[in-house]
Amino acid sequence: MKCYDHPERDAVGICSLCGKGVCEEDAVYINGKLYCKACAKKVLTGKNKKLYRSRRNSSICGVCGGLAEYADVDATLIRVLWVIVTLLTGIIPGIIIYFIMCVIMPKEPKE
Ligand SMILES: [Zn+2]
Numbered sequence: 001m002k003c004y005d006h007p008e009r010d011a012v013g014i015c016s017l018c019g020k021g022v023c024e025e026d027a028v029y030i031n032g033k034l035y036c037k038a039c040a041k042k043v044l045t046g047k048n049k050k051l052y053r054s055r056r057n058s059s060i061c062g063v064c065g066g067l068a069e070y071a072d073v074d075a076t077l078i079r080v081l082w083v084i085v086t087l088l089t090g091i092i093p094g095i096i097i098y099f100i101m102c103v104i105m106p107k108e109p110k111e
Pocket residue numbers: 015016017018019020035036037038039040
């Protein structure tokens with residue numbers, strides 16, 4: 001396996017995002033995963049953000065906390081909005097949607 005950008009160099013691994021060979025000089029480790037320089041930038045700037053249930057911002061399932069981390073806003077704001085929407089829609093739909101999201105959204109991986 002050779003580096004994608006430097007065909008003369010041997011790759012030390014494969015980028016977790018694009019799957020291209022990465023040489024020692026291009027290799028960037030983020031949370032124990034190997035990325036090429038271009039993908040590392042994407043990961044660090046959050047373009048590859050995933051929606052997870054939050055471990056840090058968790059009151060029931062971490063759904064609101066996860067949405068807040070994804071949208072980069074305060075988790076309290078999402079909770080307040082959720083409560084308002086839930087009350088306005090007759091409570092039941094809000095609760096059902098919460099638990100559906102609770103089941104569908106993966107839990108944030110441990111750091
Ligand atoms: Zn890559």
